[in-house]
Amino acid sequence: MNKQCLVTSVIVAALAAGSGYLYARRQAAPAPTTAAESTAATLAHVQGGAAAHLSSLPGTGGSHGSVITVKDGDSIQDAVARAKPGDTVQILPGTYRQTVYIDKDDIALVGVIRGADWPTFDGEGKRNDAVLYSGNGVRVENLKIVNFKGNAIMGQAGNNFVIRHNWIANAGVYGIFPEFAQNGLIEYNVLTGIEDAAIYVGMSDNIHVAHNEVYGNVAGIEIENSRHAVVEHNLATDNAAGILTFVTPGLPIKTTFDVIIRNNFVVANNHKNFAAVGSIVSGAPSGSGIIIMAAADVIVENNMIRDNKNAGIIVSDHKSFANITPDPETDPNPERIQVLHNLFANNGYEPMKEIRALMAVNLTREGPDLVGVGGGAGSCIADRDSLKILGVVTSWGVCTRTSTADVTNYLLDKPAPPREISTGERGKLIYSSVCAGCHAYNVRMIGPPTQILQVMYAANPQGIADYIAAPVKKRDDFPAMPPQAHLSPELRLAVAQYMLSVNQPKPAPAAP
Amino acid sequence: MWRRLRAASMLAAAALPATAGAFALSHQCPPSFENREGHCRLQTVYQRYTSLNDAGVGGLKTGLPPVRDGFTPEQIDLGRYLFFDPALSRTGKVACASCHRPSRGFADDRPGVGVTGTAERRKAPSLWNVAFLRRFFWDGRAHSLEEQLKGPLYGAQEMGNRPARLLTTLNGMTAYRALFAEAFTDTGGGIRSDHVYQALAAFESSLISLNSRYDLYAHGVADALSPPEVEGLNVFRSFVARCAECHTPPLFTNQQIAVIGMPEPKGRPFDPGAGAISGEPTLRGGFKVPSLRNVALTAPYGHAGQFATLRDTVAFYTGGRGHAVPSGEKLQLHWHIWEPKLSAGELDRLVDFLDALTDESFRPTAPTGVPSGLPIPN
Numbered sequence: 001m002n003k004q005c006l007v008t009s010v011i012v013a014a015l016a017a018g019s020g021y022l023y024a025r026r027q028a029a030p031a032p033t034t035a036a037e038s039t040a041a042t043l044a045h046v047q048g049g050a051a052a053h054l055s056s057l058p059g060t061g062g063s064h065g066s067v068i069t070v071k072d073g074d075s076i077q078d079a080v081a082r083a084k085p086g087d088t089v090q091i092l093p094g095t096y097r098q099t100v101y102i103d104k105d106d107i108a109l110v111g112v113i114r115g116a117d118w119p120t121f122d123g124e125g126k127r128n129d130a131v132l133y134s135g136n137g138v139r140v141e142n143l144k145i146v147n148f149k150g151n152a153i154m155g156q157a158g159n160n161f162v163i164r165h166n167w168i169a170n171a172g173v174y175g176i177f178p179e180f181a182q183n184g185l186i187e188y189n190v191l192t193g194i195e196d197a198a199i200y201v202g203m204s205d206n207i208h209v210a211h212n213e214v215y216g217n218v219a220g221i222e223i224e225n226s227r228h229a230v231v232e233h234n235l236a237t238d239n240a241a242g243i244l245t246f247v248t249p250g251l252p253i254k255t256t257f258d259v260i261i262r263n264n265f266v267v268a269n270n271h272k273n274f275a276a277v278g279s280i281v282s283g284a285p286s287g288s289g290i291i292i293m294a295a296a297d298v299i300v301e302n303n304m305i306r307d308n309k310n311a312g313i314i315v316s317d318h319k320s321f322a323n324i325t326p327d328p329e330t331d332p333n334p335e336r337i338q339v340l341h342n343l344f345a346n347n348g349y350e351p352m353k354e355i356r357a358l359m360a361v362n363l364t365r366e367g368p369d370l371v372g373v374g375g376g377a378g379s380c381i382a383d384r385d386s387l388k389i390l391g392v393v394t395s396w397g398v399c400t401r402t403s404t405a406d407v408t409n410y411l412l413d414k415p416a417p418p419r420e421i422s423t424g425e426r427g428k429l430i431y432s433s434v435c436a437g438c439h440a441y442n443v444r445m446i447g448p449p450t451q452i453l454q455v456m457y458a459a460n461p462q463g464i465a466d467y468i469a470a471p472v473k474k475r476d477d478f479p480a481m482p483p484q485a486h487l488s489p490e491l492r493l494a495v496a497q498y499m500l501s502v503n504q505p506k507p508a509p510a511a512p
Numbered sequence: 513m514w515r516r517l518r519a520a521s522m523l524a525a526a527a528l529p530a531t532a533g534a535f536a537l538s539h540q541c542p543p544s545f546e547n548r549e550g551h552c553r554l555q556t557v558y559q560r561y562t563s564l565n566d567a568g569v570g571g572l573k574t575g576l577p578p579v580r581d582g583f584t585p586e587q588i589d590l591g592r593y594l595f596f597d598p599a600l601s602r603t604g605k606v607a608c609a610s611c612h613r614p615s616r617g618f619a620d621d622r623p624g625v626g627v628t629g630t631a632e633r634r635k636a637p638s639l640w641n642v643a644f645l646r647r648f649f650w651d652g653r654a655h656s657l658e659e660q661l662k663g664p665l666y667g668a669q670e671m672g673n674r675p676a677r678l679l680t681t682l683n684g685m686t687a688y689r690a691l692f693a694e695a696f697t698d699t700g701g702g703i704r705s706d707h708v709y710q711a712l713a714a715f716e717s718s719l720i721s722l723n724s725r726y727d728l729y730a731h732g733v734a735d736a737l738s739p740p741e742v743e744g745l746n747v748f749r750s751f752v753a754r755c756a757e758c759h760t761p762p763l764f765t766n767q768q769i770a771v772i773g774m775p776e777p778k779g780r781p782f783d784p785g786a787g788a789i790s791g792e793p794t795l796r797g798g799f800k801v802p803s804l805r806n807v808a809l810t811a812p813y814g815h816a817g818q819f820a821t822l823r824d825t826v827a828f829y830t831g832g833r834g835h836a837v838p839s840g841e842k843l844q845l846h847w848h849i850w851e852p853k854l855s856a857g858e859l860d861r862l863v864d865f866l867d868a869l870t871d872e873s874f875r876p877t878a879p880t881g882v883p884s885g886l887p888i889p890n
Binding site: 081099101103104128129132134149150151154155156157158172173174177180181182203204205250251252253276277278279280323324325326328416417419421425426428429430432433434436437438440441443445486 | 538540543544545546555556557559560561562563564565567568569570571572573574722723728729732733734735736742746747749750751752753756760761766767768769770771790792794795833844845846847849850851852853873874
């Protein structure tokens with residue numbers, strides 16, 4: 001496909017003709033929550049608020065610990081540093097010119113909104129990210145985030161997350177970007193002015209994206225190299241492209257499948273594509289409602305898809321898309337795409353030249369509701385006779401499935417398991433992966449052999465645990481041991497206990 | 513403080529006496545391996561973490577990709593002798609260790625030490641943590657260590673040997689015949705090539721570096737990194753610099769091929785990299801994303817060693833998309849190569865952070881002598 005941007009005047013006209021109610025909504029959105037003066041009220045509001053049906057994603061943080069309150073002028077990072085798993089960092093209204101990172105589990109970062117006053121992260125156009133996290137069970141709510149270069153909220157391998165009711169504007173390349181995550185909920189956020197995808201789910205599993213409003217971005221919502229995702233009840237308007245689900249080649253996780261896109265408003269996504277040169281979404285043609293590229297088992301149901309000037313839905317393989325470097329380890333084709341009943345109106349009135357060429361071949365002057373290009377198999381369409389279809393879609397069969405009502409969401413029943421491991425097990429691993437570098441069982445290495453230490457400290461693991469916290473040089477012929485005070489007392493004891501229990505097997509014969 | 517401790521333990525490692533006895537094989541698994549019924553199995557805290565789709569990429573507490581382990585202690589130790597023995601080369605002067613220098617992160621810092629004395633087109637990459645890799649060489653053309661190591665062994669400019677000649681050499685040495693017989697059960701018909709390859713692969717797979725200060729931070733020790741290093745980590749993982757998108761923890765590589773448009777050294781022709789292997793035009797100029805573990809030790813940087821320092825290397829990424837692509841070359845640059853506009857301070861912090869990935873506490877000792885009796889190249 002072509003990456004050219006279409007003429008601006010067309011966009012302006014389309015917007016003017018488009019959606020008055022959207023503008024009205026936008027000015028008010030997100031509706032400020034009621035003033036919450038007390039901690040209890042705030043938490044009660046957050047827990048029991050508008051998102052009640054999905055509010056208690058299992059395993060997310062901040063609901064059982066203490067509350068650390070941060071006010072204008074304070075460092076949020078200091079509060080995060082003090083917080084223990086389960087704690088909530090409560091952020092009062094004010095302007096926070098900070099980047100916050102959360103590298104521990106079960107922490108909630110929750111803003112307090114008083115009337116129209118939000119706690120606002122301001123990147124001033126020079127900071128990279130507002131919130132970075134890698135912990136499991138992180139919750140980020142009620143924050144206004146503006147003027148960052150990279151992301152508003154970015155997670156790397158943080159499972160069981162909730163990102164809810166944030167107001168994000170001009171916050172860089174992505175607005176909300178969980179990556180390498182399992183089990184997460186993104187809901188009731190409003191995002192605009194993002195150079196790539198406003199909500200970008202990358203290389204993740206079991207994600208729910210609901211009730212968000214995304215407008216004025218290059219891409220509204222993108223599900224990329226991810227599996228088991230539901231995108232529902234969102235409003236995507238005035239983006240260059242509304243909702244996308246891709247397999248992007250060259251990434252270490254190679255598939256996208258089991259994605260449901262339903263009950264969304266995908267309206268007048270005709271914004272100029274202002275993505276960075278060379279980015280994948282710079283190849284997304286302006287005026288596209290939904291784009292499915294090389295993904296499998298995607299179901300599109302009951303969306304309102306209208307006024308998208310290029311096409312309502314585009315289904316593409318890698319070869320037909322701009323800027324794509326093939327990857328022999330990925331399937332380049334869309335497979336088993338199911339377009340069930342949706343509402344289409346006034347799509348494809350100003351299509352890109354490749355689509356115009358397809359129209360010419362098919363002797364039609366009507367732009368498409370649904371167009372497919374490239375390979376793939378097993379795709380279907382529910383009501384083909386009422387749609388303007390083009391390309392390979394004309395050979396699709398009729399869907400046997402009529403609804404996705406059987407899938408409430410793809411979130412996990414139980415949280416993705418914690419990554420902390422038992423103290424005893426960790427003691428063994430630390431012995432093997434750290435201590436054994438210097439203490440072999442019965443051979444002199446850098447430190448005395450474990451066998452000798454077992455004699456010295458027989459039945460006295462605490463002696464070892466205490467010694468390794470602050471070692472003193474004991475023997476002329478061995479170097480001083482580096483202190484291990486960074487390990488907790490429990491962990492030091494576990495290591496010591498394991499060390500005393502080690503009994504290396506006898507040398508075994510060489511194996512084939 | 514951590515820096516000093518690590519230095520102390522390295523000094524201690526250097527002072528280690530050689531393995532007892534002339535050319536006896538160790539029955540001890542290397543550090544970070546547990547001896548289970550005669551086979552060495554990796555032990556690391558990372559093994560108790562998971563990774564999405566078992567891909568071994570993610571964030572701080574993310575599991576590793578599948579590891580190549582299970583060699584015997586004897587095979588690993590035999591591999592160590594072979595690795596340092598110049599008898600493996602045509603001239604008897606070049607060992608694996610000549611280019612994969614242990615003191616330089618098992619990478620090379622001086623082109624032209626091969627048998628012909630001419631500089632190789634590409635720099636020898638680090639061998640730390642190769643047990644987790646599934647693509648080898650800068651262009652990713654080999655898929656196992658055994659396949660890879662034949663490249664330098666028999667490469668005309670590198671060790672210059674031939675398979676038959678190598679076996680004649682080794683079978684002609686009493687010491688090696690005895691050592692191979694101890695490490696393998698099936699050497700009755702003499703030492704075979706696959707024995708040599710497996711022993712070298714066993715030794716290389718034992719080079720584990722997962723105990724850096726970064727790792728302590730990842731496991732939850734918040735003050736293991738200094739404030740500037742944490743700042744560097746945050747630049748590293750931000751979507752502005754985007755380092756972590758390809759240099760993904762925990763190995764700091766996603767093992768993919770990327771076209772990023774690094775310059776060649778002055779006067780050298782353009783290297784098509786993976787494009788020359790696959791014939792796929794969009795991979796022209798593509799190279800395997802290298803791991804950054806121990807990267808502070810492995811200067812110079814880039815596939816051809818074109819950058820002298822880490823600071824120069826990180827500055828490349830903020831020099832403008834395609835700024836070093838020669839005129840006339842049309843490369844399909846990776847989408848993460850863009851205009852991040854990193855400040856000088858941010859580049860400095862990135863280097864600070866990369867320094868925190870250093871851990872050579874389990875660097876094996878070089879033998880004091882090798883079975884061929886040849887001098888070990890330094």
